[in-house]
Amino acid sequence: MRYGLDSPLIGLLLVCMAACPSVASDPVNIPGAQRFLKSYPDADANQDGVLTSEENRAYAAPIAIEALGGNYTYHQVMVPMRDSVSLATGVFVPSTASANDSKHSTVLCRTAYGIWAAALFDAKKFANQNLVFVCQDLRGDGQSEGKNTANLYSFDNEINDGYDTIDWITQQSWSNGKVGMTGQSGHGFAAYMAYLAKHPGLVACDTNISGGNAHLYWTFHNGVKREMYYRWLAQRNVPISLWPKPGVEEFDREAYQQTIDQAADGNHTAFIARTGWYDIFSQSAIDYFQNFAQHGNVFVRIDPSGHGQMAGKPFPHRIVADEWTLPSLVRALDDPRTVKAKQSFLVYYLMGDTADSTAPGNEYRITHSWPVPNTATPYYMTADGRLDTSKPTTRHASRSFQYDPRDPVPSAGGDVFIHHGVGPLDQRVLKDRKDVLRFISATLSEPLEVTGKILADLYVSSDVPDTTFTAKLIDIYPDGYEAIIRDSIIMGRFNEGFDRQVPMQTDHIYHLKMDMWSTAIVLNRGHRIGVHISSSNSPKYEVHPNTFKPVDSFDLSPVATNTIHLSAQYPSHIVLPVVKRP
Numbered sequence: 001m002r003y004g005l006d007s008p009l010i011g012l013l014l015v016c017m018a019a020c021p022s023v024a025s026d027p028v029n030i031p032g033a034q035r036f037l038k039s040y041p042d043a044d045a046n047q048d049g050v051l052t053s054e055e056n057r058a059y060a061a062p063i064a065i066e067a068l069g070g071n072y073t074y075h076q077v078m079v080p081m082r083d084s085v086s087l088a089t090g091v092f093v094p095s096t097a098s099a100n101d102s103k104h105s106t107v108l109c110r111t112a113y114g115i116w117a118a119a120l121f122d123a124k125k126f127a128n129q130n131l132v133f134v135c136q137d138l139r140g141d142g143q144s145e146g147k148n149t150a151n152l153y154s155f156d157n158e159i160n161d162g163y164d165t166i167d168w169i170t171q172q173s174w175s176n177g178k179v180g181m182t183g184q185s186g187h188g189f190a191a192y193m194a195y196l197a198k199h200p201g202l203v204a205c206d207t208n209i210s211g212g213n214a215h216l217y218w219t220f221h222n223g224v225k226r227e228m229y230y231r232w233l234a235q236r237n238v239p240i241s242l243w244p245k246p247g248v249e250e251f252d253r254e255a256y257q258q259t260i261d262q263a264a265d266g267n268h269t270a271f272i273a274r275t276g277w278y279d280i281f282s283q284s285a286i287d288y289f290q291n292f293a294q295h296g297n298v299f300v301r302i303d304p305s306g307h308g309q310m311a312g313k314p315f316p317h318r319i320v321a322d323e324w325t326l327p328s329l330v331r332a333l334d335d336p337r338t339v340k341a342k343q344s345f346l347v348y349y350l351m352g353d354t355a356d357s358t359a360p361g362n363e364y365r366i367t368h369s370w371p372v373p374n375t376a377t378p379y380y381m382t383a384d385g386r387l388d389t390s391k392p393t394t395r396h397a398s399r400s401f402q403y404d405p406r407d408p409v410p411s412a413g414g415d416v417f418i419h420h421g422v423g424p425l426d427q428r429v430l431k432d433r434k435d436v437l438r439f440i441s442a443t444l445s446e447p448l449e450v451t452g453k454i455l456a457d458l459y460v461s462s463d464v465p466d467t468t469f470t471a472k473l474i475d476i477y478p479d480g481y482e483a484i485i486r487d488s489i490i491m492g493r494f495n496e497g498f499d500r501q502v503p504m505q506t507d508h509i510y511h512l513k514m515d516m517w518s519t520a521i522v523l524n525r526g527h528r529i530g531v532h533i534s535s536s537n538s539p540k541y542e543v544h545p546n547t548f549k550p551v552d553s554f555d556l557s558p559v560a561t562n563t564i565h566l567s568a569q570y571p572s573h574i575v576l577p578v579v580k581r582p
Contacts, residue, residue: 402562
C-alpha cells in the first residue's frame with residue numbers, strides 16, 4: 001500500500017482537508033468517499049456504499065500505525081477542558097510504553113480537519129521516532145463537544161484549550177513531560193495560539209503555512225472580510241452566510257497586544273514556522289518573529305511560495321545553507337537545549353527577476369532581527385499615471401473611476417487561496433477594465449531592493465457613504481509582464497481608525513493608510529514599478545455594496561464614483577522599504 005502524496009488515500013485526505021469538516025461519530029457520507037472506496041473497497045465494512053466515521057477509523061488506524069513505524073497502540077478519549085467541554089482525542093502510544101513503563105515525548109496536532117486527517121497527514125513525519133502522537137478535534141469540530149463555544153473569529157479559545165490539552169498529556173503515565181505541537185495550514189493555527197499560553201511542558205511549536213489570530217490573519221484584512229475564509233468555513237459545514245454586506249467585526253487591538261506582551265514575557269517555548277511570500281498567512285509568521293524573537297527562540301523561513309500550487313513566473317529553486325536550516329521538532333524534544341542555545345533567526349528568499357539568470361536576488365538571506373535596515377521611500381501617484389519619487393506640486397489633481405459591485409475586479413494571483421491561482425500572475429488580464437487606475441514608474445536604471453512592509457497612503461473621496469479602496473504593487477518586466485507582488489484593501493468607514501466607523505461625506509477628502517503586508521524582492525534594472533488602484537478584488541475580499549448599513553443584495557447598490565487625490569496637499573503614494581545594496 002502506498003502512502004506518498006500521489007496515493008489515493010492521501011489524495012482523499014487532501015480533498016477533505018481543503019473542503020470538508022471533520023467527521024462526526026454518526027454515520028455520514030464523507031465527501032470524496034466514493035473515490036476512496038473505489039480504491040479501497042474493504043474500508044466499507046458492511047458494503048452499503050457509505051463510509052462512516054467508524055469504518056474510517058477501523059480502516060485508517062492500522063494505516064496510521066504503520067506510518068508511525070508499527071508497534072503502536074491506539075485509543076481515543078474525551079479530554080476535559082477547564083470549562084467542562086470535552087475534546088475528542090486520539091492517542092498513538094509506542095507499545096514499549098505499556099510493556100516496560102517507559103516515558104515518551106509527545107507530538108500533538110490539534111486539528112480543524114478531523115483526527116484521522118491529522119493522523120494520516122502528519123504521522124509519517126514522525127515515523128520510527130518512538131514518540132507518542134496525539135491528534136485532537138478542536139472544540140466544536142468532529143467528535144468534540146462545544147459546538148457553540150468556539151470562537152472562529154479570533155481563535156482565542158485555542159490558547160486555553162491548548163494549555164489544558166498539554167496539561168493532560170504531561171499527567172499521563174506514558175509522558176516524560178515534553179510536548180511539541182505540529183500543524184500545517186488548518187492544522188497549524190492551534191499551535192500558533194498554544195504558543196501564547198506558555199505551558200512549561202511545551203518545548204516547541206512547529207508550523208507550516210498557517211497563522212495565528214483569526215481576525216488579523218484569517219477572517220479580515222484591514223477591517224475588510226477575506227471572503228475566501230468564509231467560503232472555507234462554509235465548506236467545513238460551519239453555518240456561515242455571505243450576506244448581509246459589508247461585514248464588520250469588532251476587534252480589540254489593545255487587548256490583543258496585551259496578550260502578545262504577556263506571551264513574550266518568560267516564554268521558553270521555541271517557535272518554528274515556514275511560510276511563503278504568497279501564502280495567505282505570511283504576515284503572521286513575520287509578526288511572531290518580530291514580537292517574540294528578542295525574548296525567546298523563534299525560527300522562521302519564508303520561501304517564494306504560496307498556499308497551494310504557484311502560478312505565474314516561477315522563481316528559481318535555491319538550497320538553504322545547512323547552518324540556516326530550521327530546528328527539528330524531533331531533535332528539540334530529544335534535547336530542548338538544541339533550540340534554547342540558538343539565537344532567533346529569520347531565513348527569507350529574496351525574490352528577483354525570473355527571466356534573467358544574472359539578475360540580483362533569487363537567493364536566501366538570514367537576519368536576526370526584523371525589519372532589516374531600510375529606508376522608507378515614497379512613490380507618488382500623478383494625474384498623468386506616473387509613479388514619481390518627487391512629491392507633487394500641483395494644487396489640484398485627482399483621478400476617478402466608477403465602481404459597480406455587480407461587476408467586481410476579479411482576483412488575479414497574489415496571496416490567494418488554493419484554487420484561485422497563487423503567486424505572481426500577470427495583471428495584464430485586467431488591462432481593459434475602466435475601474436482600475438494604473439500608475440507606472442520610469443524604467444529603473446539600477447536594481448531596487450525592497451524588503452519589509454509595504455504601505456499605501458491614499459487620499460480619497462466618494463459619492464457614497466462607504467466603499468472600499470484597493471491597492472496593488474506590481475513588478476513590470478521589460479516584455480510587459482505585470483507580476484503582482486502585494487495587494488491590500490480598506491473601507492472608507494475606517495477613516496478615523498479601526499476602532500471607529502464613520503460614514504464618508506461626499507464633499508470631504510479622507511486619508512486612508514493601508515497595510516499591504518511584507519515582501520522581499522529585487523526589482524531589476526530595466527523593470528518598472530506599477531501600482532493599481534481600484535475598489536474590489538473578488539473573491540479574495542468581500543465585494544462592498546457601496547452602503548454604510550448592511551444590505552442583503554446588490555440589487556439597490558449604487559455605482560460609486562471613487563476618487564484618488566494626487567495634489568501637493570493630498571499626495572497619494574505608496575511607501576517601499578528600500579534596502580541599500582552593496
